[in-house]
């Protein structure tokens with residue numbers, strides 16, 4: 001009679017029906033909160049380009065993590081901002097380095113009730129802002145960097161980390177870190193590999209958060225295009241993902257998230273280990289900025305973004321909205 005056989009709208013009639021047939025659910029269990037801890041400050045320092053996000057002191061970090069635990073957030077990932085930087089990035093593996101001290105504080109505070117992850121890279125610690133030491137020609141020296149990542153992994157493990165998250169995109173980094181952890185007897189420390197990490201302009205606000213300026217001209221040494229992935233490529237991500245799993249990655253990550261949902265879906269289809277996605281600083285700041293102008297509803301967009309990332313296949317999401325979403329999901333506001 002000209003009427004459609006299928007009437008999908010029947011299942012959208014009420015909130016209860018929509019809840020019943022929802023294909024994707026977001027829970028606090030899916031959230032990892034990225035947190036910054038800075039050496040040598042007495043008070044938390046707001047990050048202008050990331051409203052609501054701060055560089056923590058050790059003490060304010062501890063308080064934040066206690067609150068995240070109360071909200072049920074299962075995991076945090078730490079980034080350190082050292083007082084002094086050098087060409088090698090030695091603060092990253094210093095036993096008294098800011099992240100190692102923070103891991104110790106948090107381990108004592110939360111025991112095994114939360115998963116403590118640490119970003120494993122050198123860019124926050126090098127004076128040139130690259131993810132490893134430079135060769136004479138200005139390129140990041142891949143294999144020298146691997147030896148330094150091994151030292152960082154050992155230091156993070158000694159401090160009590162649960163999961164190291166290498167984000168430098170050096171070839172062979174997962175194997176080098178796995179070997180270093182095992183050599184330290186840290187066979188229980190896991191690796192969340194930033195496997196498909198793109199050279200993205202969306203990391204801009206993060207670089208304010210960690211006081212990183214990449215030296216050199218953009219398009220030459222002044223960006224990370226020589227080691228992070230080209231955003232024109234998706235198949236290449238599968239090569240990276242397979243390599244990391246074969247080197248011993250316990251979990252893999254796609255980063256950024258929203259513009260790379262095809263890669264998230266492909267990663268989900270390709271590997272059987274947990275897949276994470278990082279909703280990065282630029283993604284957060286765009287939503288916050290538009291929300292501040294009254295151009296969109298920040299909470300609704302945050303839920304939609306994280307929901308879409310889950311729908312694409314990510315098991316969990318690293319997001320600066322973690323705390324806000326946990327509050328929303330708990331019914332508080």
Ligand code: PBG
Pocket residue numbers: 119120121122123124167168202203204205206207224279280281282
């Ligand atoms: C490197 C690292 C970066 C981010 C996470 N780990 C910056 C980069 O690769 O330049 C970006 C995270 C974000 O933008 O939120 N240590």
